[in-house]
Amino acid sequence: MSILKEDTPRRVLLVHAHPEPQSFTSSMFHAARDVLLQAGDEVRTTDLYAMNFNPVASASDFLARDNPDYLVYAKEQRSARDNGVLATDIDEEVDKVLWADLVILNFPIFWFSAPAILKGWIDRVFLSGPFYGGMRFYDRGGLKGKRAWVTATLGGRPHMFGKDAVHGDIDAMLAHLLRGTLGYVGFDVLEPFFGYHIPYLDDAARAAIFDAFRHDVANWRTRPTLSFPSLDDFDEHLHPRTASGAAPC
Amino acid sequence: MSILKEDTPRRVLLVHAHPEPQSFTSSMFHAARDVLLQAGDEVRTTDLYAMNFNPVASASDFLARDNPDYLVYAKEQRSARDNGVLATDIDEEVDKVLWADLVILNFPIFWFSAPAILKGWIDRVFLSGPFYGGMRFYDRGGLKGKRAWVTATLGGRPHMFGKDAVHGDIDAMLAHLLRGTLGYVGFDVLEPFFGYHIPYLDDAARAAIFDAFRHDVANWRTRPTLSFPSLDDFDEHLHPRTASGAAPC
DSSP states (O other): OOOOOTTOOOEEEEEEOOSOTTSHHHHHHHHHHHHHHHTTOEEEEEEHHHHTOOOOOOGGGBSSOSSTTSOOHHHHHHHHTTTTOBOHHHHHHHHHHHHOSEEEEEEEOBTTBOOHHHHHHHHHHSOBTTTBBTTBOGGGSTTTTOEEEEEEEOSSOGGGSSTTSTTOOHHHHTHHHIIIIIITTTOEEBOOEEETTGGGOOHHHHHHHHHHHHHHHHTGGGOOBOOOOOGGGBOTTSOBOGGGOOOOO | OOOOOTTOOOEEEEEEOOSOTTSHHHHHHHHHHHHHHHTTOEEEEEEHHHHTOOOOOOGGGBSSOSSTTSOOHHHHHHHHTTTTOBOHHHHHHHHHHHHOSEEEEEEEOBTTBOOHHHHHHHHHHSOBTTTBBTTBOGGGSTTTTOEEEEEEEOSSOGGGSSTTSTTOOHHHHTHHHIIIIIITTTOEEBOOEEETTGGGOOHHHHHHHHHHHHHHHHTGGGOOBOOOOOGGGBOTTSOBOGGGOOOOO
């Protein structure tokens, strides 16, 4: 990845999922919008709870189907947008993602993952075809050139995560999202922002995390990204290329 | 874990999530029920799509709240069931999980995780309090003594998973579910069953996987389980105990 020029306005999609509008996580959503707008970025938002977004992938996501008798969801996704048969709520979200230079997912961690309403936004919006398909994933994914950033809160404390910690590395617990979802479709994935132990902190500790978050949002252009596999290291059947295999240890 | 006596009837909850009732994954659900009943097990089912299950955790999950002005979902969960204020659809699912000796989650992998309708079943049903809390997790979790089993289908091929493979180890991608969810609440987690490449296989290849699945269901009592941390290796603040720390390497 290259560091973005500091003063270039960018398009940012803020996706937010929290059931309590007054929550710390919801305040992060509003603060991120303010900081980005002040920096001159364009911002669009998807506030999933406020929208009452339907997270359940189903046959009704397609107004017409290639195979009306038997649903293979990913197969129907491939041509649905081009054919104008994708459900409107999905189509609008796809527009936003394709418009954005940066997509921020802001949520409280539920079960080491996203709340279901956000998982379902991914299930329904990350279309086979436009977003990925065949050999178009990881560094050849359909969203190559865009960035994604997970900004999340959780109940756990920092010392519960890490190599020898009780839950292991938090990025490893979130591999399905960071690598298997955002990395898979081609995003450069910024290092996540985690607000630890939020429900149990006093106001001063929360304020310090909130300030750190605003600072990090203001500096998203220069935030480091995570490393994922390159398809250059695999052959056309996705077997590892011998020459670039992992070193023995 | 101890191997269960082969001939003891057990209570099994089958949780299923697939949008196509004719799908291979849905056939697995029905076959699992048949095989278990033939073996003398008691079976209850949760067919999430058929039930039109609501996967979105929200304020309306509590008929009354400890704090009506500000929702902290996990905090409200703690006493809601005992106080009789938990939404009926959640309460019924909690009953089933607490009844079961084995809980099977049967689903197609969407984004290296469960479909949102199943993620939301976890978000809403795995109650703080009865299922976990404080130092009650992993091998001290509230569901200690029960088993859980992920039986899933996916589009990928086996060689795409493993140490040097393009997606890494599949159990690592599913760590949030296997360890961070099922292991967290105390289940002994059976080695998952994966049906690879299902949407692209011919009938003969599918039939072979189906036979293997029926065989594995018939033999669930002796299926090996995954290993997770023991809280015995951590102190009362969840710092690793020095004496049992990981060996340097």
